[in-house]
Structures are given as structure tokens and as C-alpha cells.
Amino acid sequence: MLLIDRANELMDEHRLREAEFMFKAVLKENNRNGAALFGLGRLCIRLEDYDSAIYYLRRACENLPKQLEPLFTLAHCFIQVGSPVDAKTVLEYTLNVAQHSARAHYELGQFYLDYGFISQAKTVFSQGITCQNEEVTPYIFRELVQLASTHSLSSFITPLEKLLEEYDDKGLNIVTYYALGKCHHRLGHYDQAFEYFKLANSTQLQYCDFRTKDMLPLFEQIKQHFDSAFFEKATDRVTTTFIPTFIIGLPRTGSTLLEQMLVQHSCIGSIGENTALSDTIVPYLIKRSEAPFPYCFSNLSTSASDYCRSLYIDEIKKHRVPDEVVINKLPANFQNIGMIYRLFPDARFIHLTRDFGATAWSVYSNHFDANEPYFCSLNEFKLYAEAEIDLMAHFEKCIPKNILTLSYESLVAQPEKMINRVLRFLGQEYEPECMEYYEDHRPVNTLSKAQVRKPISKAPLTNWHHYKKNMIELLNDEQTDQSEQTNPVSP
Template sequence: MLLLQRANELLAENKLREAEFMYKSVLKQSPKNGAALFGVGRICMRLEQYDNAIYYLKRACEHLPKMLEPLFALADAFLAVGSPVDAKTVLEYTLSVAKHNAQAHYQLGQFYLDYGFIEQAKNVFKAGLSCPHSAVTAFMLYELVQMSKPNALSSYLIQLTKLEEEFETPRLKTVVYYAKAKCHERLGDYKLAQEHFALANETQLSLSEFRTLDMLPFFESIKRYCGQSFFNKPSDKVKTTFTPVFIVGLPRTGSTLLEQMLVQHSNIGTLGENTVISDKIVPYLSMRNNAEFPACLNQLSNSMLDHCRILYVDEIKRHRVSEEVVINKLPANFQNLGLIHKLFPEARVIHLTRNFKATAWSVYSNHFAESEPYFCSLSEFALYAQAQSDLMSHFYQFMKRDIFTFSYEQLIAEPEKTIKKCLGFLYQKYEPECLDFHKSKKPVHTLSKAQVRKPISTQPLEKWQRYEGFIEKMIPQPQSDQTTQANL
């Protein structure tokens, strides 16, 4: 037991190799020890050794029949290897043996939601409300108030008010405030909605450990290190077997909608909002050059860049993306465009823009898991948006031919025309299936997961106008109507 306890401590400290040694020492003595099997399975997940993870997690589930965590981890492992059918089987089994567990309902409901089974998700979340309250009860209500019919909302408001009294932690209160705001909005009480959106954002902002102003020197340093001399240095003659595509911009500018339209094309696949550049490539360069980003870009040898390309290709293989065009739609990759240009000189960059006030309100009125200041303050978002616009203008000087900019409003107003031009930029011919994106069951993991299961609507274009006075009050400084000008 001491070995197992120490292994758990090491895993908590992210000392994976030491923890693995301890767990396997336990398994030598007791091959059926479920806790040790689960520990090794979790380590395999962190190391992205998913086939091994499935092996150990299956065995852990056999020997820990009353624990749900190994089952949830096994479902995640199946999703990681591109087997949603197996993940669905595991999650449905979990719910069948834990009908009174709110977490089991939430996990299965989220799976249904991610894969476009909206009605099934709604039913599972509703059933989960009868379970003893836990943190996920607030998250289930947050989803339900956005997908249920108006006649159910009054009941949800009562439940949310009770949770508001039960929960003490700011993080959970934030979710309740957002859910109540969405509820009031759908009931047409925009004054109460605005008050609760403000409560939600103020509470979440209190959890942030920095402010957007702290980031501005970082953005300026990117301009310095990725200036004229950086782009003047000859790039490798790289010939890739795929076309890397990066959709960048501010959050809530329509990147999920665009991605879902594009991936209906027979030659286009996606990595989703993938962080391989910031999580693997940048740390490697920082280690090799003994400098943080962006200073680590000062010396980029061919061997370093080759290794970075291998890391990116490995990520594509891990996600089993076999199409000719590979999308990465992480909006924050606008910070990495200089590095992306060096890695893949032929990369295509799609820059999405949107009316500033509409973007600001969409960010302000949606709950982001991360307590970053620009997600939960209109004034903080204005600073971030200006910094993003300035950096895009900087990169546009050097990458004009590689960046295609258009607006969310253009995509909504003329979807076929816009997608045709976008596909032309990606060297692809138009396929009409791109307009049938809402019928797809491909997974979506962003805040727009339910919205993209519906045909294109102009409603989001006008929603923010109900709160225009509040937006202007919170953002006193002048802002451009458009986050960045389009070149469509």
C-alpha cells in the first residue's frame, strides 16, 4: 500500500516515469491490483500511448467494478484513437450501472452533444437533474437552458437559484450565473440577463491571476523577433504531403462554423483546436535555444525545424487525419504565424473577423472554462482585440499572399460564394456538401457544438444589439466596427 500511495503522489506531481515504476512494482506483486492498473493507464494517457492505455484501463475496469473514473478514462482513450462507437458503449454502460450519478449523466450527455445527438443529450441531462446535486448539475442546467423549449425555463430558474445558495465556490457560482443569464435572455427579460451576465463575468474575472495589459509586452516582442530580418532569412525548401491550414482570429468569430463547412469536403480534415505548436513545438525550441518564446525563434537551424515538423506530422497521425488539407483552428495561433511560416512556408492562413461589438458580446455572454481576463471583461477583451489586430497587421506585411481574410458576416450572408473563394485559396474545388454541414455527425468540442447542428441563421448577427448601450458603457475607448478589415 505504501508503494501505491507513493505512486499516486508521484503521478500528482507529474513525475510519470517514477510513478510508472512504482505502479508496475505493485503489479509484479499483485497483477490484478485495479488501482495500479488504473495508474498505469492514466500515465499512458498522458504520454499519448493510447493503445496501451486502453489495455490497462480495460483491466482496471474489470478489477474496480464500482469505480466510475476508470470507465470515463477508458471512454477518453477510445475517443483518442478515433473510436467513438466504443466510447459511446462505455459511457452508456457507465450510466446503466450508475443511474443515480450526475457525473455519469453529464459525461454521456456531453458525448451526445459533441457528436450532434442533441435530443439524446437533452434527455440524458434532464434525467441527470434528479440525481443528488454535484458540480456537474450546474453544467447540465447550463446546457439545458440553451436547448430546451421556453416552457421548461421557469423550472430551471428555480433549480439554479437553489444551486446558487448551495454553491460557495466562485467557479461554480460563475456557471450558475451564466445559466441564469441565458435563461432570462431566452425568456425575453434582457435587463435581468444583463445583470446576471455581469455577475458571471465579474466573478470569473476575480479568479484570473493576470490582466491583458500584462500580455502587451509579449505581443510587442513577437513583432520584434518576427520582423523584416526574420522573414528575410531564407526558408527551407519544404515539400509536405499535406497542405497545412490555420484558421486564426479572435474567439467567437465563426471558426467552428467555417471548419465544419470545410471538413465536409472530401479532401479536407481537421485537428480541431490543436495546441501542438504551443505545447510541444515551442517547448522544444525553448529547450534547444535556452530561451522563452518568442526569443527562441532567434536561432532556428534546419535540424530544429525538421524536428518540429516531425512533431506536427506525428500529431496529424495521432488524430488519424488522412486528408490532403489539414486544418488547425486554434484561434490563438495568430501569435505563432512567424514560426508557422518557417515550419511550413506554403501554409494557408485563414483569418476570420467579425463586427467588434458582436464579437465582444458573444465572448462576454458565453462561459469559457479558462478564467482569462479577456474572456470575462468587455474592457479587457477590447485590449486583447486591439493587440490581436495589431499583430495580424504586422504579419500581413510579410505574409500577404498566405493570409486570406474575410468576415463572419460575409460567410452568413453569402455562404456558397464565400466557401468557394475559401476553397480556391486552399487549392480545392467546390463541393456542395460543404453547405450541408449541419447534417454532419462529426465531433465538435467548442462552445458552438449545438449551434453548428442547425442551418445558417442571421440571428447571431443581431443578438448583441439588445445590449449595445451596456457594451458601449463598458468599452469607452473607440473601437473599429470590424475586428480587422477583410480582403475578400
């Protein structure tokens, strides 16, 4: 086992070839060593060699029959290669052999939820909370309190409160606070709901290692670098087989709803909330130019631009999206408009907006796994929203023909008219299937995964009204706290 342990350490250090050598050395001695097979399977996933990963993981599952992790990893791998039927088979088998495992219930329930099988998800999650508590139990409750019927919600409150006593883990407590907040909200206990959301946010904010104000200099640098003179320069002649399309804006402004409606169109596909621009292209340019973003875009050669385009096109190929219009719905790509325009001058940007109060409340009352301050503080979100509005105003002046602004309220009030407008912007004809988005079973991985499986509801427009007074008071309190921290008053 020493070789296996060392191989796993090397993999953690991203020394993949050395780890591969050690795993294969173990298999030379015993070609049925499950730990080595599992290690090679995970290593191949890191290398994005999914066919090899599936081969090794299948063998690992055969040779580690009492371990669930290889099965979960194999299911994940099938999803990556676009084989949800195989993933479903693996997860259903896993639950069948591990009926007392909360994790097995959670993984299958999440699969059902992601693919729009809401009633099956609710059934599996309901069974999952009867299992012995595990670390996934708060996450099961988080999903279940949004899916269950109202009359059953009261029975969840006591078990959730007990979870707070059982776990000495702030991360799990945060999830439990959100679940309790959602539960009380749906029961109409708005004061209790607000207190739990407040606990969830204030606890999560402690994990954030920066504040929104730290980002403001970057936004100013983006405006200064990608100024009107930048956009007036001649662009490369770029020929692509697709129209790069970006749904951008603040979180919780309806990007998932709009995406689901658009991808029903026969000529439109999506790569989801893809981060290739910031995770792959920007690091390449920073290393190449030895300058930080956005200055790494200064004096960009045609060959470097072509390489960056190829990186993004490879990402689309990886997702097997052959459509005429290819959507990237990562809201934060509003920061990357200048970069995108430089690479794809014909790119289209759909800027979603929404009433600030409704948006702020939707962010505040939902659990984002990322520990970023604007996800867990109303005042931090207000600062982020102001920066986004300012930056978008700048870009809309520079390239107005490339940007379409659409409000969430208009989309909900007049969905067919607004979809027609978006399709015209993308050079497409209207197709009625766009209005039947909620019947689709393609995967959705965002916080809105359950909402987009239903016809449009106007409830999100007014839900925040129950908390308007609390929000104003909290905004004032947070501003006072920040002021005192910045300018402490001597006793």
C-alpha cells in the same frame, strides 16, 4: 495501499517510470488489484500509449465494479483512439448501472452533444438535473438551458438560484451565473440576463493572475522580430504531403462553423484547436536556444527547423488526418504566424473577422473554462482585440499571399460564395457537401458544438443589440475603474 498512494504521488510529480515500477510491484502481489490497474491505465494515457491504457483500464473496470471513474477514463481513452462507438457503449453502460449519478448523465450527455446527437443529449441532461446535486449539476444546466425548448426554461430558474445558495464555490457559481444569464436571455428578460452575465464575468476575472496589458510587450516583440526583413529571407525548401492551414482571429468569430463546412470536403481534414506549436515546439526552441519566444527563432538551424516540423507532423499523424489540407483552428495562432511561416512557408492562414460588438458580446455571454482576462471583461477583450487587429495588419503587409481575410457576416450572408472563395485559396474545387455540414456527426468540442448542428442562423448577428446600451456603460465603468487603480485619487 501505501505503495498505491506513493505511486499516485509520483505520477502527480510526473515521475512516471518510478510510478510504473510501484504499480507493477503491487500487481506482482495481486494481479487483480483494481487501484494499481487504474493507476497504470492513467499512466499509459500520460505516455500516450493508448492501447496499453485500454488494456489496463478494462481490467480496472472489472476489478472496481462499484467505481465510475475507471469507466469514464476508459470512455475518454476510446475517444482518443478514434473509437466513439466503444466510448458510447461504455458511457451508456455506466448510466445504466448508475442511474442516480448526475456525473454519469453529464458524461453521456456531453458525448451525445459533442457528436451531434442533440435530442439524445437534451434527454440525458433533462434526466440529470433530477438526480441529487453534484459538482457537475451546474454544468448540466449550462448545456440544458441552451438546448431546451423556450417554454420549459422558466422551470429552471428556481433550481439554478438554489444552486447558488447550496454551493460555497465561486467556480461553480460562475457556471450557474452563466446558465441563469442564458436562461433569462432566451426568455427575453434582457436586464436580468445582463446582471447574471456581469456577475459571472466579474467573479471569473478575480481568478485571472494577469491582465491583457501584460501581453502587449510580447505583441510588440513579435512584430519587431518577425518584421519584413524576416519574411524576405530565403526559406528552407519544405516538401510536405499536406497544406498546413490555420483558421485564426479572435474567439467567437465563426471558426467552428467555417471548419465544419470545410471538413465536409473530400480533401480537407482538421486537428481541431491544437496547441502543439505553443505547448511543444516553442518550449523545445526556448530550451535549445536559452532565449524566450520569439527570440528563440533567431539563427534557427535547418536541423532544428526540420525537427520542429517533424513534431507538428507527428501531431497530425497522431490525429489520423491523412488529407491534402490539414486545418488547425486555434484562433490564438495569429500570434504564431511568423513561427509557422518559418517552418511551413506554404502555410495558409484564414483570418476571420466579425463586428466588434457582436464578438465582444458573444465572448462576454459564454463561459470559457480558461481564466484569461479577455474572456471575462469587455475592456480586457477590447484591448486584446485591438492588439490582434494591429498584429494581423502587420502580418498581412508582410505575407499578403498567405493570408485570406473573411468576415463572419459574409460567411453567414453568402455561405456558398464564401466557401468557394476559401476553397480556391486552398487550391481545392467546390463540393456541395460543404453546405450540408450540420448533418455531420464528427466530434466538435467548442462552445459552438450545438450551433453547428443546425443550418446557418442570422440571429447571432443581432443578439447583442439587446445589450448595446449596457455594454457601452460597462465599458465606460471598467475603464474608469482601471484608471482609478492605475492613478488612485487621494481622498
